Amino acid sequence: xxxxxxxRTLTGLxxxxxxxxxxxxxxxxxxxxxxxRKFVLKSRRIIAHDENQECRLGDRVTIxxxxxxxxxxxxxxxxxxxxxxxxATDSKSGRQSDVDSAS
Numbered sequence: 001x002x003x004x005x006x007x008r009t010l011t012g013l014x015x016x017x018x019x020x021x022x023x024x025x026x027x028x029x030x031x032x033x034x035x036x037r038k039f040v041l042k043s044r045r046i047i048a049h050d051e052n053q054e055c056r057l058g059d060r061v062t063i064x065x066x067x068x069x070x071x072x073x074x075x076x077x078x079x080x081x082x083x084x085x086x087x088a089t090d091s092k093s094g095r096q097s098d099v100d101s102a103s
Contacts, residue, residue, distance in 0.1 A: 008065040009062055012027040013060055014055050015057065017055055021053060022048065025061060027044045047075070049077065059082065
């Protein structure tokens with residue numbers, strides 16, 4: 001009898017959603033610098049499978065390790081923990097503005 005493998009789960013921020021059924025998730029972690037003893041923010045970008053294409057930029061998500069889906073994709077979306085605030089862009093200037101202030 002073999003033990004079932006424990007699936008790793010990570011929580012991160014969606015930084016890319018332009019691919020079909022895929023999202024880019026940035027995983028941040030804090031590590032202490034060995035010499036200066038200051039905490040430094042290190043990040044890693046992971047491509048995860050989003051079957052229903054429900055993630056948007058800025059969403060806080062949980063992803064789980066899975067079998068390889070493609071060459072660079074071996075993580076899948078488990079849940080969306082926090083939705084991002086929708087941002088509207090001004091069509092003339094291309095600047096972003098809050099949805100509440102755009103009337």
